[in-house]
Amino acid sequence: MADEFDDMYETFKAILDAFPPTEAVKRLELMGVREDVIQRIRDLHEQQTIRIKELEEPHAVVLGNRDTWYTGPQPKDKCWPAIEELLVKDGWSRETAIRNLDDSSTRVVSLLNHPKEKSFSTRGLVVGYVQSGKTTNFTSVMAKAADRGYKLFIVLAGIHNGLRRQTQARLVQQLVEPNPSMWSQLTDLDKDFTPTANPASYFGNSNKTHVLCVVKKNATVLRKLAVWLDQAADYLKDCPALIIDDEADQATVATKSINPLILSMMKSLPRSAYVGYTASPFANLLIDPSAEDLYPRDFVVNLPKPEGHFGTEVLFGRYALDGEDPDQVDDGHDMIRSVPDDDIPCVRPETKEDVEGFEPVITDTLRRAVEYFWLVTAARRVRRTGNPHNTMLIHTSVNTAVHNSFERPLQRLLNRTAETLTDITFLSRLRDLWSQETARVPAQDFGETKVPFDDLVRELPGVLRSCRIIMDNSSSEARLDYENGPIVAIAVGGNTLSRGLTLEGLSVSYFVRAVSAYDTLLQMGRWFGFRNGYADLPRIWMTDELAAWFRHLATVETEMRRDIDIYITESETPLTFAVRLRTHPALRVTAAAKMRDAVTAASSYGGKRVQTHYFHTNADWLSGNATAAKDLVAAALSNAVRVEDRSAEERFVFRGVPYDVVTDFLASYKFHEKSPENDADLISGYIRKRVAAGSLRRWNVAIVGSSAGRPFEFVPGVSVGRNLRSRVATTTPTPDFADIKTLMSRRDAAVDLAGDTVKLTEKGIIDERRVQLPDTGLLVLYPIDKTSEPDAGKKLRAPLNAEQDVIGVGLVFPEPQHGDSTVEKYISANLSGVRLEVEDFSLLEGEDA
Structure with a gap:
């Protein structure tokens, strides 16, 4: 009886997604469902729907009745409970962290179309924070969608092999391994997509497994996948598909190769939902909504900020927004250290002509940053808590030759430090550095205990012996490998380290990279994330100008999320209200090509x-x-x-x-x-x-x-x-x-x-x-x-x-x-070409057309 009731409940929700409740009830009556059963279904559905609508976080944009079909996990589910158990083993709290993840992922799934609809093409966007657990969220969304009948899952995992491998490994661990008989894989750790000869073996009626495909946003790879899907069209008519676009603002928007290929894949999937995930959604929010593109026309979701997350505002502070008391807006933690402008030519070529033969100089600020990293690593060994890895990031240029030029001077510094560890003058300098830094950011402010220098110094020889200097870029073979035991590494790199990829145990960053756009700047902030057990220790060395830009960016982020909240509080949708993005005199919001369809948004001084x-x-x-x-x-x-x-x-x-x-x-x-x-x-x-x-x-x-x-x-x-x-x-x-x-x-x-x-x-x-x-x-x-x-x-x-x-x-x-009367300070998507149709329910009431 319980299974019969569950089936009726699911049928009712599917019908409600297409028709008003009264019409849905009529249709159930015509199907012969008893009145008392209908009432039970309606009561349960109303209770579940109210809970979803009243979730404090995340706030979401909802189009029509899109939030009514999925109201949370059911006892018969397999994929989501498996993730729950894995997270509990990893130390997640059921009452807080898992409950928040459950709620936020449920909210996203509730915005998708029911997988049994004959055809749909959903476009949504999920906005998170850099290094805040977006992968865990979309893995949970995939699990819940799989539990309800979605079959094909395509994950677009950035543009680099490192992130694709990391994502594949995570999805296999959390989705496939707990329920191996329920999944088939088109990709694996070492192999991106390669066409198979027989699509029927994956999508035919005899195969009831879910299909997982994790690919990077590479034109050659996506072209092969698009062609293969097109050839499998006969088998995909009844295949509900979920496309997750990780780092959705990268390569997806306004590109001549990647963007058309994603759209081509969706055309081969008559029942598909595209959901972009990103912490820097500026480009996605500026897509032309009237074009056949990937503008998030159906929903936008703000993921809640997880407890203990280090974000832009936490580190750099921000400026007060309208309606806020400036005295209540925090300055951020005292973790930013200034790199003087005179140091820049020493660590980055001034022109392209200077790249060849460039030899970096270990400036006082860079030496201090490296030495502080070794002290932090030693202190963490004394504490023996948190992430076992220890990483420092040096990012001064996008040029791989510049990265590689750092190897010899950094190695010399490492060797020289190891040789002088017994020198009293040197140890005195390290003691002063540790005293100064721990005084500026007291450990007790983060619930930690300061590590005495004498305890720390005993660990330094082992730290230096295990420290590796790694050039991680597109031309190097070395990579940050966290899979084979704890590492201590100073990583010098560029784009391969600037998006999506998690730098485990990152505690110190030296960052002077010249950037020109919000999204580029934000995504390079690998120092954002969780610092359990060492929240008092992270430091960032950068120029004062960059620090000011990040402070402005923190304000932009907060204001953007406030605009997204308008969709809930004022019943707007992405097709009736465009999120506004505050501009900056020295920074672009995103690349020029991604802003070509944007318009200047009017913003009033009224009431401000x-x-x-x-x-x-x-x-x-x-x-x-x-x-x-x-x-x-x-x-x-x-x-x-x-x-x-x-x-x-x-x-x-x-x-x-x-x-x-x-x-x-x-x-x-x-x-x-x-x-x-x-x-x-x-x-x-x-x-x-x-x-x-x-x-x-x-x-x-x-x-x-x-x-x-x-x-x-x-x-x-x-x-x-x-x-x-x-x-x-x-x-x-x-x-x-x-x-x-x-x-x-x-x-x-x-x-x-x-x-x-x-x-x-x-x-x-x-x-x-x-x-x-x-x-x-x-x-x-x-x-x-x-x-x-x-x-x-x-x-x-x-x-x-x-x-x-x-x-x-x-x-x-x-x-x-x-x-x-308005002034121009913001840009937004251009909604002038959007044509909204008002649904006519007169036929459902028995009136003549």
């Missing part, structure tokens, strides 16, 4: 807060801004409807200042060129458009100071104490540059509001402005002390040390009341 956090520190630049601020205060004093002298609070408010006083100030005040959100021309243009619409004609201009600072006079009778704003600390500060990260507090954004504003949230301030000042903007001036020593204990901060006092600016824009 803009503030300066980048500054030059030279006297001429600062002097000009001080003059602009003093001129603004003088004009505000002359033109304000009312002046509020709140000098006892170190504040002044000039109410009802004409908008042209503000735009004149914006024309003379200089924002730092690295601040994409602070574009004076865009802001002024936005103000003028709002003025034309009847808003923002009047502004409140405020001055906010601090009682702890020395007086700063704008004009006679108007002075406040200077504010203290220290800069983000770097090992080697960039000349003439400071990043203070946060300028404007939540309280300051309410400086011109009446009543008790102390406890107002960000949203509360916006709501209160809508009531009190619906058409009035706010501009706040901050005089900042040129020295600005940081508070004691703030290890990630350093004195501002500008040549003159700095003027910071914050602007708060009211939400539009008379229609909005």
